[in-house]
Amino acid sequence: KNEVEQSPQNLTAQEGEFITINCSYSVGISALHWLQQHPGGGIVSLFMLSSGKKKHGRLIATINIQEKHSSLHITASHPRDSAVYICAVKGTSGSRLTFGEGTQLTVNP
């Protein structure tokens, strides 16, 4: 079992739909990152969370430390949101990151 599990692996939505991507992890963490990988391959950081909730535009990220679970929500989805979304965790010790396999999101017009 991977330390970081994402679901779903693939997600297709219609423009305007509310989207949720989930990330579960099995170790204690000091931080969780949500990343977006564009079709061309580049990766950008969306959020870094250690507790609670963060919002940026139409994106919302939440984390429940007790349940070892995080969600990334996209409101009013748009075709330009089509990308791979990756969850990564940093453990409580050391400095390495462990990544989920990613969720491929396709938003159709």
Add this chain to the structure above:
Amino acid sequence: EAQVTQNPRYLITVTGKKLTVTCSQNMNHEYMSWYRQDPGLGLRQIYYSMNVEVTDKGDVPEGYKVSRKEKRNFPLILESPSPNQTSLYFCASSLSVPAFGNTIYFGEGSWLTVV
């Protein structure tokens, strides 16, 4: 503009021919790291560096070397590349360990094919 720059972006090479993928950041970051991304496996850490002359192995270090002689540069060296090192490689940096509010910045990626 804050940047992590990798070169080359695309490379086809032959088995056994030493190659270096360069990585440079302009943000005075202490933490730098190399990852490889393979289908079905996601991103995996190869090596990371907490500061100049401080490097450590990640999850998949076999077949790779790194050095951190200057703060801005963190080259990835494949001494004798093999076909199983065909992958998409990313360099990344952050101010310090990727926690405590430190955003991670990624390079554009380097597509490496070893034949």
